[in-house]
Amino acid sequence: MSATFPITVESSVCGTQPAWARVTQEPSLERRSALLALCRERLARENAVLVAHYYVHPDLQDLALDTGGCVSDSLEMARFGRDHPARTLVVAGVRFMGETAKMLSMDKRVLMPELDATCSLDIGCPAEAFTAWCDAHPDRTAVVYANTSAAVKARADWVVTSSCAVDIVRHLNARGEKILWAPDRHLGSYIQRETGADMLLWQGSCIVHDEFKALELELLKREHPEAKVLVHPESPASVIALADAVGSTSQILQAAREMPASTYIVATDNGMFHALRQQNPGKLFLEAPTAGNSATCKSCAHCPWMAMNGLEGLAHTLQTGSGEIFLDADLAAHARRSVARMLDFTAAQKRAMSAPGALVPGLGAA
Numbered sequence: 001m002s003a004t005f006p007i008t009v010e011s012s013v014c015g016t017q018p019a020w021a022r023v024t025q026e027p028s029l030e031r032r033s034a035l036l037a038l039c040r041e042r043l044a045r046e047n048a049v050l051v052a053h054y055y056v057h058p059d060l061q062d063l064a065l066d067t068g069g070c071v072s073d074s075l076e077m078a079r080f081g082r083d084h085p086a087r088t089l090v091v092a093g094v095r096f097m098g099e100t101a102k103m104l105s106m107d108k109r110v111l112m113p114e115l116d117a118t119c120s121l122d123i124g125c126p127a128e129a130f131t132a133w134c135d136a137h138p139d140r141t142a143v144v145y146a147n148t149s150a151a152v153k154a155r156a157d158w159v160v161t162s163s164c165a166v167d168i169v170r171h172l173n174a175r176g177e178k179i180l181w182a183p184d185r186h187l188g189s190y191i192q193r194e195t196g197a198d199m200l201l202w203q204g205s206c207i208v209h210d211e212f213k214a215l216e217l218e219l220l221k222r223e224h225p226e227a228k229v230l231v232h233p234e235s236p237a238s239v240i241a242l243a244d245a246v247g248s249t250s251q252i253l254q255a256a257r258e259m260p261a262s263t264y265i266v267a268t269d270n271g272m273f274h275a276l277r278q279q280n281p282g283k284l285f286l287e288a289p290t291a292g293n294s295a296t297c298k299s300c301a302h303c304p305w306m307a308m309n310g311l312e313g314l315a316h317t318l319q320t321g322s323g324e325i326f327l328d329a330d331l332a333a334h335a336r337r338s339v340a341r342m343l344d345f346t347a348a349q350k351r352a353m354s355a356p357g358a359l360v361p362g363l364g365a366a
């Protein structure tokens with residue numbers, strides 16, 4: 001059974017205007033070189049490591065890799081930050097990523113180039129409304145996407161990312177647990193279809209992935225019949241139905257590396273194309289359409305909040321120590337418990353997969 005939870009108009013509204021107004025300008029070539037040199041020097045001097053998401057500017061992704069940091073999805077960002085010995089983590093992404101890094105590393109300083117970089121899923125799931133929803137369904141296990149505030153994570157039983165959500169809900173369903181899912185309705189409905197779990201769905205959405213259009217995608221497929229379609233599960237079901245592979249950012253990258261096709265149509269934030277092209281020279285990547293024939297722009301798939309991260313902001317943060325994340329210790333402890341369940345689950349799953357035939361408690365056969 002699946003059902004939905006109608007959230008109020010107020011709680012689902014998210015204004016992007018302030019974010020667009022603060023998208024960084026491209027620096028001149030000279031300024032860019034100077035900023036890169038400054039950031040490298042400051043990262044070393046501050047014993048800091050840069051942890052970047054695949055959706056941020058290519059300059060930040062390259063700098064992270066060149067200086068011993070990482071570029072990854074939100075699950076790996078959380079793990080990397082927790083396990084790295086640096087005393088300062090600089091998180092280039094959106095607010096919930098910095099908060100997750102902080103709750104896993106309360107003894108470290110966590111800085112973000114842009115503290116106002118948020119997420120429509122986080123905005124659309126306020127902690128008070130989510131808590132009331134949980135209180136109204138005490139018989140259900142609350143599973144939330146990582147794209148939520150620390151307060152929502154603290155109220156949830158489990159936190160998941162798109163790379164492990166299906167496996168974790170399948171695991172809970174096998175234990176007979178009924179699920180409350182928040183906040184992304186498309187990802188929730190995809191998980192429900194994949195697992196058959198009994199789920200009530202919050203009605204949030206990602207303003208980027210929600211825009212992909214199935215009809216336009218079909219037309220593009222006709223123009224490129226040889227192309228494989230890679231889709232992030234925050235996209236509408238009609239778009240997912242056209243996919244050759246569905247997965248998180250890291251799973252999309254893996255599919256592009258492993259599939260033999262030479263052309264791919266990709267339905268996720270276009271920040272991903274940097275890593276896709278770097279890792280697959282010779283393969284062609286096309287953006288899935290977010291608009292119809294009459295539109296002047298065929299794809300505007302870029303998160304305005306991810307786009308707020310730039311070299312100027314990073315340099316400023318490293319020079320001044322601005323953009324620090326602070327979390328209440330009690331709140332962080334509660335939120336950490338839900339995140340730790342996910343990290344423990346995925347670590348056990350990894351161990352199980354590297355030991356063929358082994359049985360993992362609660363997971364079944366590897």
Ligand code: SF4
Pocket residue numbers: 055094118119120121147206207208209269303304305306
């Ligand atoms: S791309 Fe969507 S899910 Fe990701 S941070 Fe932006 S609004 Fe949130």
